[in-house]
Amino acid sequence: MLEIDNLSAAYQSFQALFGVSLRVGVGEAVGVIGPNGAGKTTLLRVISGLLPGRADRLAFEGRTLDHVPAFRIIARGIAQVPENRRLFPKLSVEENLRVGAYIPQARKHFAERLGWVYELFPRLAERRNQLAGTLSGGEQQMCAIARALMSRPKLLLLDEPSAGLAPLVVQQVFDLVRRIRGQGLTVLIVEQNVQQLLDLVDRAYLLEVGHVRLAGMAAELKANPFVRQAYLGL
Amino acid sequence: MDIYLLEALINGLLLAGVLALLALGLNLIFGVIDVVWIAYAELVMCGMYVVYWLYNYYHLPFVIAGIAAILSVALLGILVHQLIIAPILGSPAINQLLATGGLLFFLQSFATLLFGTDFRNIGLRLPILEVGDMSISFSRLIAFAVAVLGAGALYLFLSRSFLGTAIRAVGQDRDIVGLMGVDQRRIYLITSGIGGALAGLAACLLVLQYDVHPFIGLSFGPITFMICVLGGLGNIVGGFVAAFIVSEIISIGSFYFSQEIGEVLAFVVFIALILVRPQGLLGRS
Numbered sequence: 001m002l003e004i005d006n007l008s009a010a011y012q013s014f015q016a017l018f019g020v021s022l023r024v025g026v027g028e029a030v031g032v033i034g035p036n037g038a039g040k041t042t043l044l045r046v047i048s049g050l051l052p053g054r055a056d057r058l059a060f061e062g063r064t065l066d067h068v069p070a071f072r073i074i075a076r077g078i079a080q081v082p083e084n085r086r087l088f089p090k091l092s093v094e095e096n097l098r099v100g101a102y103i104p105q106a107r108k109h110f111a112e113r114l115g116w117v118y119e120l121f122p123r124l125a126e127r128r129n130q131l132a133g134t135l136s137g138g139e140q141q142m143c144a145i146a147r148a149l150m151s152r153p154k155l156l157l158l159d160e161p162s163a164g165l166a167p168l169v170v171q172q173v174f175d176l177v178r179r180i181r182g183q184g185l186t187v188l189i190v191e192q193n194v195q196q197l198l199d200l201v202d203r204a205y206l207l208e209v210g211h212v213r214l215a216g217m218a219a220e221l222k223a224n225p226f227v228r229q230a231y232l233g234l
Numbered sequence: 235m236d237i238y239l240l241e242a243l244i245n246g247l248l249l250a251g252v253l254a255l256l257a258l259g260l261n262l263i264f265g266v267i268d269v270v271w272i273a274y275a276e277l278v279m280c281g282m283y284v285v286y287w288l289y290n291y292y293h294l295p296f297v298i299a300g301i302a303a304i305l306s307v308a309l310l311g312i313l314v315h316q317l318i319i320a321p322i323l324g325s326p327a328i329n330q331l332l333a334t335g336g337l338l339f340f341l342q343s344f345a346t347l348l349f350g351t352d353f354r355n356i357g358l359r360l361p362i363l364e365v366g367d368m369s370i371s372f373s374r375l376i377a378f379a380v381a382v383l384g385a386g387a388l389y390l391f392l393s394r395s396f397l398g399t400a401i402r403a404v405g406q407d408r409d410i411v412g413l414m415g416v417d418q419r420r421i422y423l424i425t426s427g428i429g430g431a432l433a434g435l436a437a438c439l440l441v442l443q444y445d446v447h448p449f450i451g452l453s454f455g456p457i458t459f460m461i462c463v464l465g466g467l468g469n470i471v472g473g474f475v476a477a478f479i480v481s482e483i484i485s486i487g488s489f490y491f492s493q494e495i496g497e498v499l500a501f502v503v504f505i506a507l508i509l510v511r512p513q514g515l516l517g518r519s
Contacts, residue, residue: 070412080413088406099403103415107396
């Protein structure tokens, strides 16, 4: 579904990705782990068009994503939940969701999709008229995920959904992602919370200073001595 | 209460409608695009000339001339963004101020070239309403009602529609809206068009009350900026509150002293309030 071959990307003079290759198949949940500054967020920013990258191949469903501006990527079926959620704080929960359904093909199904999202996140239905900036951290993360789901994506990109959340709330967010997966959505998720991520995804990539250091099935990575020592603290 | 004071208060309220409309346009553009159109009142002046020209030379009905003015100033707003603002969006705010300041002089001079410095009146006399001992100008009453309707329509658009919600979202986090499929450049053009249309609408209402000349913008441009800053730049509700306060001060000042003293008083109150609340009445600190 998503094919990336030999991707490099840089912020002005600072190069963040060096020849990264990655695959995401239909219906898969794929994780990207790695320390701060490994290039995980950069990877997602390139996929969603926020940052230009150079790649031998960067394609979604067989069509290239090269030089496609961010605002057109979402219409292709890729929605991103950005780092730090980035809700519109002075819009209500429902208004945030309305912005999420901005693209024409999503507007047509707005009411139906809104019902589905509220069923998935009953908490958001209760707070639909509350300003997004006044939600708790976990609710904000749910709202950000819901906003991305409003566009009816095929591939959902999640950037550190557990960041800044209490352990119990992290568990809730991961359970939600599990349920979304159950609905047939493909997920690419970037996380520092390696233990929980590896329980969730089918496969994962370990990114270090812009290179793919390891890749494999989640179970393999969990058993890998290096991952165990450096990322799982075992 | 003194019936003439009541009349002054009502006139103040009516004046507030049009000023609030102008402040609304400026606040919308500042809130969404983060630029200040110094030449905003000059766009109104252009709109007044369009109405004057179509009504007096082509003898079109006033409503048709008005709609033409709204559309042409909306187009002018889009051009201002595309030709002047867009190329320097990334540069320091002072450059944008200077560029639209340059536009102010350009529009004033251009109007002088085309129409001369004569004061022109469209010669449409609307009746004066007599309520008890008070006399209320019908043109002001219409201006107020239309301004309120215009602001209400914009409110519905911004709060209910997908496009309107996206416009507000851009004002809050312009770098992330692309992820939702929102094309920032398109939103900027639409917002500039709406800002222009509001200036055009204000022009239709003001041309009923005032003569048009190339420097008419100076009569309400500074007051509009004062209202925006007093309410909190970019804060639409703040703009309404401030428009009301300023208009009432001007009206009451005019009643007890003179129009000029009224405006001086308004600026004195403005300076005092802004010392206490530098961020504006409803602005964020």
